[in-house]
Amino acid sequence: xxxxxxxxxxxxxxxxxxxxxxxxxxxxxxxxxxxxxxxxxxxxxxxxxxxxxxxxxxxxxxxxxxxxxxxxxxxxxxxxxxxxxxxxxxxxxxxxxxxxxxxxxxxxxxxxxxxxxxxxxxxxxxxxxxxxxxxxxxxxxxxxxxxxxxxxxxxxxxxxxxxxxxxxxxxxxxxxxxxx
Numbered sequence: 001x002x003x004x005x006x007x008x009x010x011x012x013x014x015x016x017x018x019x020x021x022x023x024x025x026x027x028x029x030x031x032x033x034x035x036x037x038x039x040x041x042x043x044x045x046x047x048x049x050x051x052x053x054x055x056x057x058x059x060x061x062x063x064x065x066x067x068x069x070x071x072x073x074x075x076x077x078x079x080x081x082x083x084x085x086x087x088x089x090x091x092x093x094x095x096x097x098x099x100x101x102x103x104x105x106x107x108x109x110x111x112x113x114x115x116x117x118x119x120x121x122x123x124x125x126x127x128x129x130x131x132x133x134x135x136x137x138x139x140x141x142x143x144x145x146x147x148x149x150x151x152x153x154x155x156x157x158x159x160x161x162x163x164x165x166x167x168x169x170x171x172x173x174x175x176x177x178x179x180x
Contacts, residue, residue, distance in 0.1 A: 022150025025157050029144040031164055035171035037136045039178045041107040041129045044136045047178060048110045048127050051076045051083040051099065057173040059166040078104050121145050125167075140171055 037044050047053050055070040067089065073082040084098040096117055103111035108129055113122035121144065128139040142163070146153050 018154065019150045022152075022154040025146075025150075025153040027146055027148065027153070029142070029146055029156055029160070029163075031142040031160070031167060032139065033142075033164065033168045033171055034137060034139045035168075035175050036132065037138060037175045037178050038134070039136055040134065041131050041136045044129055044138065044174075044178055045107045045110070047174060048129070048138075049077055049101070049104050051081045051101070053177070054083055054099065055085075057170060057177045059170040059173075121147070138171060138174065140167055142167055 047057065051072045054072075055068070067087055069086045071084050073084075075081050076083075079101055081101040082098060085096065087095040089095070097115050099112050099114045101110060102113050102124075103109065103126075109126065110129075111124065111126040113124055115122050124143040126141045126143075128141070130137045130139070144156075146156050
């Protein structure tokens with residue numbers, strides 16, 4: 001019995017320490033990535049503003065085609081455009097989500113709300129397109145309200161590098177796609 005009480009005391013202490021550490025991390029996640037594309041803003045903007053192109057360049061574009069289903073609704077371009085995806089991974093897990101274009105300024109900006117696996121809180125993603133001589137600088141800003149749960153804050157910090165890598169791969173895919 002003494003062993004059991006010590007075990008639960010240690011478990012409670014570890015949980016409390018992890019909780020306190022989690023509260024040290026910010027409530028909001030903000031990631032910023034950028035890429036330069038050798039096309040004008042007028043050539044890059046339609047690639048981002050049209051969800052029919054999303055499967056080709058967004059971060060999930062690296063998934064094998066048989067693993068991803070991406071459906072685009074009507075309209076597929078501009079504010080209100082909506083798409084959804086299902087990704088079947090090799091470990092028998094499924095990831096689902098949907099995307100809505102929430103703001104669009106011609107040749108300048110496209111904003112999305114991305115919802116993952118039934119989450120009520122979206123990842124708010126904004127692509128700013130800035131002219132740079134004959135090129136375009138694309139800045140991608142991702143914002144997410146993690147909330148007050150300290151354990152979620154800690155988990156997000158552990159996966160932050162993977163999130164950055166995924167969104168950076170989307171920008172690289174966009175750059176590569178624009179070359180054709």
